[in-house]
Amino acid sequence: MSSFDDAVEPFRIAVPDQTIETLKAKLALTTFPRETSFSNDGDYGARLDDVKRLATAWRDTFDWREAEAKLNDTLPQFTTRIGVDGHEDDLKVHFVHAKSERKDAIPLLFCHGWPGSFMEVIKILPLLTAGAGEDEPAFHVVAPSLPNFGFSQATSKPGFGIPQHAEVCHKLMLRLGYDKYVTQGGDWGYMITRAMSAKYPTHVLASHLNFILASPPSPLSSPLLCLQYAFGLYTAAEKAGLARTRWFQASGSGYARIQGSKPHTPGFALADSPVGLLAWIYEKLVDWTDSYPWTDDEVLTWVSIYAFSEAGADASLRLYYEAMHRKDIASVGSEIESFQAWNGKVPLGLSYFPMDVAVLPSSWGRRLGPVVFEKRHEHGGHFASFEKPDELVADLRTMFGKSGIRAKLLF
Structure with missing residues (x-):
């Protein structure tokens, strides 16, 4: 092991203007899925109307510089x-x-x-x-x-x-x-x-x-x-918790199997498509919270940290593979x-x-x-x-x- 610098340096986020402009240009060229009668059914995944609204805000009204300064x-x-x-x-x-x-x-x-x-x-x-x-x-x-x-x-x-x-x-x-x-x-x-x-x-x-x-x-x-466990001798809260856990295992954990088996494949979408990244993360923000009233600015700041990640959004998936x-x-x-x-x-x-x-x-x-x-x-x-x-x-x-x-x- 070679020696390494032990200095601690102050840091401020400063995403290049060109990076922000490229993101907005990609958002302007987005091809959304065709609308169906169940496009906004959360059981199928991220809702089309929500993703469209957020993508439009990300392109037109969301101020990353303001979020960055905060x-x-x-x-x-x-x-x-x-x-x-x-x-x-x-x-x-x-x-x-x-x-x-x-x-x-x-x-x-x-x-x-x-x-x-x-x-x-x-x-x-x-x-x-x-x-x-x-x-x-x-x-x-x-x-x-x-x-x-x-x-x-x-x-x-x-x-x-x-x-x-x-x-x-x-x-x-x-x-x-x-x-x-x-x-x-x-x-x-x-x-x-x-x-x-x-x-x-x-x-x-x-x-x-x-x-x-x-x-x-x-x-x-x-x-x-x-x-x-066999006789279900748990409190009401514990029984509800087990039901929530079973729901996640059956209906909410597919992302982990994908990221844990072939992380590079979804990584292409997360690295190249802002809307692909947005939908992939936004679904979790909705499904994994207790009706938290997400504002568009909160969601877009959260997702922008991935979009502007130094390693690239795709790199974040690899830990699933390595752990498995x-x-x-x-x-x-x-x-x-x-x-x-x-x-x-x-x-x-x-x-x-x-x-x-x-x-x-x-x-x-x-x-x-x-x-x-x-x-x-x-x-x-x-x-x-x-x-x-x-x-x-x-x-x-x-x-x-x-x-x-x-x-x-x-x-």
């Missing part, structure tokens, strides 16, 4: 270069880093997933750094753009999977002077922070998850949980399953939101590790930090407050 003015951004064993000597990583004025603030890594980005931290950042009072914790927040996402660099070799992402995130925290820290994650952030807890348990002092995957109970290891095709693991999917195993070294906080894509019984989640905080919310979906920022922050404050595990953390 991101730059609201989120303190930086880049640094990080070496990844066996892959990159100097991978450029873009990240948000907001320090609290509180001397007792807790370093927290916020890890996004797909189709999310560093932008997901925008609503919770001021709440986390400020704290609610002396008895409530405050946080130094670090929110990276994962490699192949946002304004981080593209990776150059195959096999850059969850362990490598975990390595990047851990080394980033060390680079910023945080030898001990806590994590928060959903979607791929669940997998990556679980990997960090397994690989670096002396550094990761606790982990909070708002997306919880756990293996179903087995007769040998959990006979009582199997009986509970680890060369050193015999069975497909077993890497993901490995992060559902018990880890007794890192305390866990679990927040369940009813319209997430997987909402499992609490007894399943408790098989992941020592749960010190747990809450099932009545509203909210997959993008908790954006949909329900107050609720997510309240959970973090409770978990890491003086009445939670704050006294046990070794900062």
